[in-house]
Amino acid sequence: MKKKQGARMDKYLLVSVLSVCVGIFVWWLVTDGLGLFRSNVLPSPVKVCQTFLKKWVEARPDGATLLQHLMASLKVALGGYLIGALVGIPLGIFMAWNDKVDMLVRPVFDLVRTIPGVAWTSVMVTLVGIGYMSKALVIFISAMVAMVINSYSGIKQTKTVHLWVGQTFGASNWDLLTRVAIPSALPMIFTGLDVALGSAWTTLVAAELLASTRGLGFMIQQARGIFRLDIVIVGMVVIAITGAILSSIIRKIGDRVVKGGRLR
Amino acid sequence: MRAYEKNKRLILGAVGIFIFLCIWYAATKLTSLGKVMPDPVTVFGGFFHAFIQPIGTRTMTMHILISLRRMLIPYVFGGFFGVLVGVLMGWYKAADAIFMPYIQMLRPIPPIAWIPLSIIWFGFDEGSKYFLIFLACFFTIALTTYNGVHSVDETLVRASKMLGANDRQLFLTIVLPTTVPYIFSGLQVALGSAWATIVAAEMIRSSEGVGWLIVRGQDVGNMTQIMIGIVAIALTGLLITTLMRVLESKLCAWTVRGK
Amino acid sequence: MSENKNVLIEFRHVDKEFDKPEEGMYKVVGDLNIQVRENEFLVLFGPGQCGKSTILNMIAGFEMPTAGEIICDGKAVDRPGPERGMVFQNTALFPWLTVMGNVEYGPKMQGVKKEERRRRAQKYIDLVGLQGFENSFPVKLSGGMQQRVGIARAYCNEPLVMLLDEPFGHLDAQTRYLMQDELTRIWQAEKRTVIFVTNNIEEAVYLADRILVLRNCPTGVKAEYEINLPRPRNYTDPEFLRLRREIDAVVDHTL
Incomplete structure (x- = not known):
């Protein structure tokens, strides 16, 4: 609220750094320092760091290294996500552009999208069994739903004036769609790609917790069973960081592709 | 026409x-x-039949109500503390500096990834589910509230000071009303993610509720029961988000969006 | 007129500099000395971006002078206060309050009892001609009506001075003329000291008792005109047109 930045900023940055340091110190104090919590309830920060480093090369206790789990997760998540985007974007655009299709499909879609991605896991496992396919299908559905919603609203938000401008220049319906509506929907489509990625990644973790033999979700679930909380926490951290990195990649691509900035 | x-x-x-x-x-x-x-007649027939004939030990009404209770209790707490922390961080720079790093660090972890940890900390009972839903709501609502406080229009602040409002009045009459639509959009998003999280949590460990319906169907290879569970999840999800939207439009009548 | 000659607001050697990140210190107002008399309608007229609004913001107490001081009713201005009412260019109405809620906001903040402040608010709502819209939200009103609410809101606090920052700048030409007449009528009904900022010469001559023509940054007073035309004024009156031309010749037309 108040003005005066510059010098003030540094003061608050210092407070932030201090706050994190105090937090980590308290964490250390209640674990290693005073031994209030044992490592099967709350492992110390030191232990978590050690495990994080060791787990890259060590397959015990769950049969795979951190890298193998990460790769397994990425393969499923990105596979399902990409196909979901490939199907979801055109579907959303088509729904928004064609009024009849919109009115026919919209209510069905509104019903389907209220179903959380995880809920499909049981259906897919029963249909195709535990494995790559069932998880990829679940992720496909959750990514596709997010893609359809965003590209749909992107097209719907096309300014009527822009369409009129196109029409005065004699553009055909196809021209209007590809030269006016889709470019103006691009920012929303990229928002959709970001949102879909988030929901694909979350759904993946859920699917792996439920039905899997490899992957980060599987790893933390196994570690939970044998009270290796250090591995659980390492797994959560890797899940969070990977999710954040993937999302920032999508955003970088979005900034490159969407020229002229995002008009609000 | x-x-x-x-x-x-x-x-x-x-x-x-x-x-x-x-x-x-x-x-x-x-x-x-x-x-x-199974075909749709079987699924919807089974769904409505389940209101009379119990699946497991409970009727459909009970399964839905149990899931809703599990979700709503921590949702209310998460919402309350989320708004509180969001407002504190938005209004006091020091609170912002203290809490923001933690929120930035913990928020990228999907709520579902907390499931193993919450089971160890809070057991298999309601406690761990409450913890999960609390987390799922808290971060979202705290951040949207925070953004709301920061989006206060500077000229409205000036207008209010010009009319003689003191800091407390400024907060109550300008900052809070500006933040309310943001809080609602946070509540709306959190509701969706809380519902997804409770379904996942019930699928992993529970003995009743809509998530249990599905996973139990999977265990015994009963596809009809899985589909019945999905129908229950979809319809309940639709119902609660619609109720939330109605509530929002009643309370935020002044915004164009609220109409 | 002689009893109205008391000075209400005085600028004493006021400087205002802004710290621009790239260009360093930027002087907007330099050694400004102005006296504003009680109950006069003073128009600050100057080209765009010349610091007119900064002057108003300093009187309102939103911004502080870098040097010198501003005296209002015998006290140095150091913060915003209810004795200095402001009407903003973009209206700055509270969108979540009704017309009544907006107008009674000021008295409510002073702790005026509900019945009293309702009565007062109603008086000013009637004065600006908005009876029947008390329970409408601002978003439902036209631009001209919104600015009427803005004027009523500022009046309702019964300030010593009304500060109007290009209040009709966003209105269409027709509404603008109408609002100028309305403002004249309101001001004649409820005399207050008014400081009105505009970049429209016609508007300045039409409304003012006195016009201060400002120069480009750093802003100072370039010329001063007393307008003694009787009200209501006529845009096509020869004297009106002569004044218009005379002022136009003085203004900095460079950007």
């Missing part, structure tokens, strides 16, 4: 749903999908 347009939307929507059900029905009757997938 407008009445006709409105009806057209309704009629085509109904036709769309009908076509969808027909395709589903035809696919189960005419192709090999029928061996694994």
Whole structure:
């Protein structure tokens, strides 16, 4: 609220750094320092760091290294996500552009999208069994739903004036769609790609917790069973960081592709 | 003319749903999908029948109510503390500096990834589910509230000071009203993610509730029960988000969005 | 007129500099000395971006002078206060309050009892001609009506001075003329000291008792005109047109 930045900023940055340091110190104090919590309830920060480093090369206790789990997760998540985007974007655009299709499909879609991605896991496992396919299908559905919603609203938000401008220049319906509506929907489509990625990644973790033999979700679930909380926490951290990195990649691509900035 | 347009939307929507059900029905009757997938009549029949005839030890009403209770109690707490922390961080720079790093670090962890940890900390009972839902709501609502406080229009602040408001009055009459729509959009998003999280949590460990319906169906290979569970999740999800939207439009009548 | 000659607001050697990140210190107002008399309608007229609004913001107490001081009713201005009412260019109405809620906001903040402040608010709502819209939200009103609410809101606090920052800048030409007449009528009905900022010469001559023509940054007073035309004024009156031309010749037309 108040003005005066510059010098003030540094003061608050210092407070932030201090706050994190105090937090980590308290964490250390209640674990290693005073031994209030044992490592099967709350492992110390030191232990978590050690495990994080060791787990890259060590397959015990769950049969795979951190890298193998990460790769397994990425393969499923990105596979399902990409196909979901490939199907979801055109579907959303088509729904928004064609009024009849919109009115026919919209209510069905509104019903389907209220179903959380995880809920499909049981259906897919029963249909195709535990494995790559069932998880990829679940992720496909959750990514596709997010893609359809965003590209749909992107097209719907096309300014009527822009369409009129196109029409005065004699553009055909196809021209209007590809030269006016889709470019103006691009920012929303990229928002959709970001949102879909988030929901694909979350759904993946859920699917792996439920039905899997490899992957980060599987790893933390196994570690939970044998009270290796250090591995659980390492797994959560890797899940969070990977999710954040993937999302920032999508955003970088979005900034490159969407020229002229995002008009609000 | 407008009445006709409105009806057209309704009629085509109904036709769309009908076509969808027909395709589903035809696919189960005419192709090999029928061996694994029940037809819609069986599913919806089973869904409504479950209101009278219990699945497991409880009727459908109880399964839905149990899931809703599990979700709503921590949702209210998460919402309350989320708004509180969001407002504190938005209003006091020091609170911002202290809490923001933690929120930035913990928020990228999907709520579902907390499940193993919450089971160890809080056991298999309601405690761990409350913890999960609390987390799922808290971060979202705290951040949207924070953004709301920061989006206060500087000229409205000036207008309020010019009219003689002191800091407390400024906060109550300008900052809070500006933040309310943001809080609602946070509550709306959090509701969706809380519902997804409770379904996941029930699928992993529980002995009743809509998530249990699904996972129990999977365990015994009963596809009809899985589909009944999915129908229950979809309809309940639709109901609660619609209720939330109605509440929002009642409370935020001044915004254009609220109409 | 002689009893109205008391000075209400005085600028004493006021400087205002802004710290621009790239260009360093930027002087907007330099050694400004102005006296504003009680109950006069003073128009600050100057080209765009010349610091007119900064002057108003300093009187309102939103911004502080870098040097010198501003005296209002015998006290140095150091913060915003209810004795200095402001009407903003973009209206700055509270969108979540009704017309009544907006107008009674000021008295409510002073702790005026509900019945009293309702009565007062109603008086000013009637004065600006908005009876019947008390329970409408601002978003439902036209631009001209919104600015009427803004004027009523500022009046309702019964300030010593009304500060108007290009209040009709966003209105269409027709509404603008109408609002100028309305403002004249309101001001004649409820005499207050008014400081009105505009970049429209016609508007300045039409409304003012006195016009201060400002120069480009750093802003200072370039010329001063007393307008003694009787009200209501006529845009096509020869004397009106002569004044218009005379002022136009003085203004900095460079950007």
